[in-house]
Amino acid sequence: MSLMKMTAVELGSRIKSKEISAVEAARAALDQIKSVEDKVNSYVTVLDEDVVLERAARVQQEIEAGKLTGPLAGVPVAIKDNMCTEGILTTCSSKILSNFKPGFSSEAVLNLEKAGAVILGKTNMDEFAMGSTTETSYFGPTKNPWNTAHVPGGSSGGSCSAVAAGECFYALGSDTGGSIRQPSSFCGVTGIKPTYGTVSRYGLIAYGSSLDQIGPVAKDVTDCAVILDTIASYDAKDSTSVKREYDFASALKDDVKGMRIGIPKDYFGEGLDSEVKEAVLNVAKTLEKKGAIVEEFDLSLVSYAIPAYYVIASAEASSNLARFDGVKYGYRTEDYEGLHNMYKKTRSEGFGPEVKRRIMLGSFVLSSGYYDAYYLKALRTKALIKQAFDKAFASYDMILAPAAPTTAPKLGDSLSDPIKMYLGDIYTISVNLAGLPGISVPCGIDSKGLPIGAQFIGNCFDEKKIIQAAYSYEKTRDMMLSDMCV
Amino acid sequence: MSKEYEMVIGLEVHVELATKTKIFCGCSTAFGGAPNTHTCPVCTGMPGSLPVLNKQVVEYATAVGLATNCTINQNCKFDRKNYFYPDNPQNYQISQLYYPICVNGGVEIETADGGKKTIGIHEIHMEEDAGKLVHDEWGDSSLVDFNRSGVPLIEIVSEPDMRSADEVIAYLEKLRQTIQYLGASDCKLNEGSMRADVNLSIREKGQTEFGTRTETKNLNSFKAIQRAIENEKNRQIDLIEAGEKVVQETRRWDDNKEYSYPMRSKEDAQDYRYFPEPDLVPILISDEWIEDIKSRQPEFREEKMVRYAEEFDLPEYDIDIITANKKLADIFEATVAICGNPKKVSNWLMVETMFLIKDRGMDVEDISFSPENLAKLIELTQSKAINGKVAKEVFARIFDEDIDPEAYVKENGLMAVNDEGELKAVIEKVIAANPKSVEDINAGKLKAMGFLVGQTMKEMKGKADPGSVNAILKELLGLE
Numbered sequence: 030m031s032l033m034k035m036t037a038v039e040l041g042s043r044i045k046s047k048e049i050s051a052v053e054a055a056r057a058a059l060d061q062i063k064s065v066e067d068k069v070n071s072y073v074t075v076l077d078e079d080v081v082l083e084r085a086a087r088v089q090q091e092i093e094a095g096k097l098t099g100p101l102a103g104v105p106v107a108i109k110d111n112m113c114t115e116g117i118l119t120t121c122s123s124k125i126l127s128n129f130k131p132g133f134s135s136e137a138v139l140n141l142e143k144a145g146a147v148i149l150g151k152t153n154m155d156e157f158a159m160g161s162t163t164e165t166s167y168f169g170p171t172k173n174p175w176n177t178a179h180v181p182g183g184s185s186g187g188s189c190s191a192v193a194a195g196e197c198f199y200a201l202g203s204d205t206g207g208s209i210r211q212p213s214s215f216c217g218v219t220g221i222k223p224t225y226g227t228v229s230r231y232g233l234i235a236y237g238s239s240l241d242q243i244g245p246v247a248k249d250v251t252d253c254a255v256i257l258d259t260i261a262s263y264d265a266k267d268s269t270s271v272k273r274e275y276d277f278a279s280a281l282k283d284d285v286k287g288m289r290i291g292i293p294k295d296y297f298g299e300g301l302d303s304e305v306k307e308a309v310l311n312v313a314k315t316l317e318k319k320g321a322i323v324e325e326f327d328l329s330l331v332s333y334a335i336p337a338y339y340v341i342a343s344a345e346a347s348s349n350l351a352r353f354d355g356v357k358y359g360y361r362t363e364d365y366e367g368l369h370n371m372y373k374k375t376r377s378e379g380f381g382p383e384v385k386r387r388i389m390l391g392s393f394v395l396s397s398g399y400y401d402a403y404y405l406k407a408l409r410t411k412a413l414i415k416q417a418f419d420k421a422f423a424s425y426d427m428i429l430a431p432a433a434p435t436t437a438p439k440l441g442d443s444l445s446d447p448i449k450m451y452l453g454d455i456y457t458i459s460v461n462l463a464g465l466p467g468i469s470v471p472c473g474i475d476s477k478g479l480p481i482g483a484q485f486i487g488n489c490f491d492e493k494k495i496i497q498a499a500y501s502y503e504k505t506r507d508m509m510l511s512d513m514c515v
Numbered sequence: 516m517s518k519e520y521e522m523v524i525g526l527e528v529h530v531e532l533a534t535k536t537k538i539f540c541g542c543s544t545a546f547g548g549a550p551n552t553h554t555c556p557v558c559t560g561m562p563g564s565l566p567v568l569n570k571q572v573v574e575y576a577t578a579v580g581l582a583t584n585c586t587i588n589q590n591c592k593f594d595r596k597n598y599f600y601p602d603n604p605q606n607y608q609i610s611q612l613y614y615p616i617c618v619n620g621g622v623e624i625e626t627a628d629g630g631k632k633t634i635g636i637h638e639i640h641m642e643e644d645a646g647k648l649v650h651d652e653w654g655d656s657s658l659v660d661f662n663r664s665g666v667p668l669i670e671i672v673s674e675p676d677m678r679s680a681d682e683v684i685a686y687l688e689k690l691r692q693t694i695q696y697l698g699a700s701d702c703k704l705n706e707g708s709m710r711a712d713v714n715l716s717i718r719e720k721g722q723t724e725f726g727t728r729t730e731t732k733n734l735n736s737f738k739a740i741q742r743a744i745e746n747e748k749n750r751q752i753d754l755i756e757a758g759e760k761v762v763q764e765t766r767r768w769d770d771n772k773e774y775s776y777p778m779r780s781k782e783d784a785q786d787y788r789y790f791p792e793p794d795l796v797p798i799l800i801s802d803e804w805i806e807d808i809k810s811r812q813p814e815f816r817e818e819k820m821v822r823y824a825e826e827f828d829l830p831e832y833d834i835d836i837i838t839a840n841k842k843l844a845d846i847f848e849a850t851v852a853i854c855g856n857p858k859k860v861s862n863w864l865m866v867e868t869m870f871l872i873k874d875r876g877m878d879v880e881d882i883s884f885s886p887e888n889l890a891k892l893i894e895l896t897q898s899k900a901i902n903g904k905v906a907k908e909v910f911a912r913i914f915d916e917d918i919d920p921e922a923y924v925k926e927n928g929l930m931a932v933n934d935e936g937e938l939k940a941v942i943e944k945v946i947a948a949n950p951k952s953v954e955d956i957n958a959g960k961l962k963a964m965g966f967l968v969g970q971t972m973k974e975m976k977g978k979a980d981p982g983s984v985n986a987i988l989k990e991l992l993g994l995e
Contacts, residue, residue: 238793351606395788
């Protein structure tokens with residue numbers, strides 16, 4: 030079996046048993062990047078070969094010295110470019126941060142490094158995580174490894190395509206409205222958006238602070254559970270961090286007997302591609318055969334999620350992105366007259382159109398006279414959506430839904446119609462509004478040869494339940510890998 | 516002026532809290548320090564950094580709220596105030612708008628006619644301070660120092676209840692005393708740890724509606740506040756008398772030129788787009804926590820005044836001065852605990868200490884001598900080991916350097932000479948050397964006595980007790 034087809038956990042155990050060295054693994058990943066990166070553009074930054082191999086050698090020494098014993102020691106990883114990495118370019122795929130090297134690393138990255146991760150580079154994304162296709166990146170679009178005429182989804186498109194193309198063994202993404210689950214679904218990989226507060230946001234460059242969560246992207250459920258165990262931690266530096274139980278890997282059990290799975294009827298109506306619908310409903314049938322109890326129910330309020338999300342996320346973004354002003358770091362316009370002109374020109378030149386659209390939208394909904402009508406109303410809607418989920422979880426252990434209404438669209442098809450792109454987030458957005466965990470697992474391939482993803486949604490802190498269900502489902506099918514991953 | 520006008524004044528008072536670290540990070544709040552040395556990713560607004568609330572800020576704000584009779588919002592929140600300025604690293608300030616920590620309070624002040632009046636407090640909220648812009652005189656640019664960025668502030672917003680500059684000063688004095696007593700801030704106007712913005716309008720006496728108000732900023736002393744209020748009152752009256760309208764605007768006071776000029780009008784007021792700060796969770800202040808803070812409240816001035824009268828039998832005048840500042844009251848109590856003699860202690864504090872503070876251009880807060888040394892000094896004077904003149908000199912050294920008076924007096928040979936034999940011998944010498952003076956005295960010119968006493972003190976290098984010298988002189992000259 031080719032090295033790059035291995036899961037992170039498989040590779041980790043072979044490094045541990047000395048069949049493969051961390052340096053060989055890093056070398057293999059770098060070679061694969063060299064051979065396919067031109068076609069997919071998964072990375073904004075690939076670290077210098079010397080730097081990566083030196084780090085791998087050091088990790089190998091520590092493994093041999095018995096200092097690093099975890100399942101991910103020596104396994105190469107890619108990090109989404111909105112997580113700070115000390116001394117390494119961190120751009121959020123934006124011109125305005127195109128020269129920014131942070132002075133500290135994000136907590137999730139530090140947790141990985143402590144576990145012996147070898148960082149390969151920083152992955153491409155929609156600018157400031159705003160977008161569903163990874164086409165809004167200042168560094169050009171990422172392409173779907175299954176078919177490079179299609180998008181990989183977004184905003185963690187680079188992380189998902191890197192995993193799908195075998196350019197890394199696993200990656201970190203971030204999910205504000207579906208940014209891990211939707212591209213995972215488009216790229217045929219597995220990704221988890223954990224319960225809000227599970228992974229520290231310290232060092233994650235904020236988009237929508239009340240919605241952002243970091244999570245794993247990998248080839249299978251086992252990898253995702255193990256990675257989540259590694260990156261999740263209570264962090265006093267993040268006030269929204271939660272003290273909770275972890276041990277996600279203990280849920281990797283092939284058993285769904287008696288599990289109650291709810292299928293929200295309102296998620297399977299108009300707008301859902303028939304092939305996607307069939308594939309996801311097949312997941313339900315498969316689990317039913319294995320002993321789960323599957324029922325349809327009405328979730329309600331589904332149509333309110335997208336407007337509520339775009340009001341809240343844009344409002345927070347308009348404030349979060351205010352600090353990018355050319356004063357302290359990042360891009361500053363060349364010619365300007367006075368402070369205001371500097372601000373104006375820097376931000377006009379530094380941000381792309383989708384970011385500007387959301388900053389304007391967010392500034393508008395917070396402005397005096399509109400705050401109550403838009404922002405407050407959106408917050409109330411958010412509370413009602415949470416209530417609807419609470420009601421559902423009183424009856425069901427989890428909810429099964431598509432991750433996206435379609436498979437990956439063609440490059441260029443989405444940007445011309447932003448509203449259509451926003452509507453594509455319909456199955457993922459409510460999960461962020463309610464702070465819930467969700468996992469996206471591949472569940473089939475459509476007639477165009479593109480992957481389809483199913484999403485399990487759990488109650489807050491119920492990651493273990495959805496991991497167990499996804500794992501049990503995964504046991505019924507073969508590993509899905511793109512042809513590019515060799 | 517034919518009509519009679521009255522002022523309506525409300526204050527916004529910013530107070531820097533005396534926490535060791537900043538409101539949302541662990542950086543030092545110390546004043547001064549080389550630029551950008553008390554900074555970290557959080558208080559410089561680096562991407563990816565997150566705020567974590569300093570618990571002590573909530574304690575101080577709650578304590579001030581309780582001491583000013585406010586209702587504590589037991590479920591309060593922070594909001595973001597959005598505006599662009601280079602001293603504001605995130606381009607938003609974390610403050611409180613929707614659920615401030617304290618509301619609906621008030622303090623009692625004494626009015627000029629000796630009556631009492633309550634000044635309402637609308638709210639007190641917590642927020643972070645901004646950095647400081649420094650203009651680069653060599654290049655055409657400004658530099659930013661973020662040392663002050665993130666220093667905790669409370670903003671105390673009064674109701675428009677004040678009607679004169681005197682009431683404003685009385686209100687500010689009251690706030691300052693209360694906050695100093697709590698130890699929540701040193702409240703120094705000149706260093707900016709207490710800042711007051713004055714909202715002022717005028718109306719004809721007897722009218723109930725408010726006039727158009729202005730807000731005056733940059734007031735760095737009580738005197739400046741007084742001058743600015745008088746100036747603004749006259750400016751507004753002149754406008755109205757001339758048939759013009761007062762414009763709602765923010766004005767900046769220039770205390771050197773003694774006038775204010777407009778900074779910005781209501782029309783270009785910014786829309787701050789406040790919204791709840793998503794990086795911080797709501798603050799829950801439990802009943803237990805409030806009780807705990809209450810139980811640690813110090814004895815306030817009013818209570819102290821009553822106790823001083825009962826316990827120390829001090830005159831009202833002394834009590835007024837000593838309790839005006841907690842630092843002074845603390846030194847007073849500590850000294851009395853060692854050496855008793857409350858009136859003597861009070862005299863040293865009211866007279867010599869106050870004189871030296873003024874002379875050295877200091878603030879009461881800056882007093883650094885220890886009560887032990889003042890107590891020792893008082894004991895030395897009580898036992899007549901040193902005379903009053905020497906004691907004053909020694910006290911100046913205590914005030915400046917906190918020296919041990921016993922050791923100092925010994926080392927410098929300042930002990931009073933109380934040996935009668937020695938004193939008599941010196942006085943005999945003085946009498947022998949000044950026959951003219953003796954003649955004068957015998958002729959009834961008693962003024963010459965002073966000269967002889969002075970000569971004796973000179974011989975004794977000031978260490979004799981003037982009372983004893985007088986007595987022996989009289990005896991030797993047969994005047995008794």
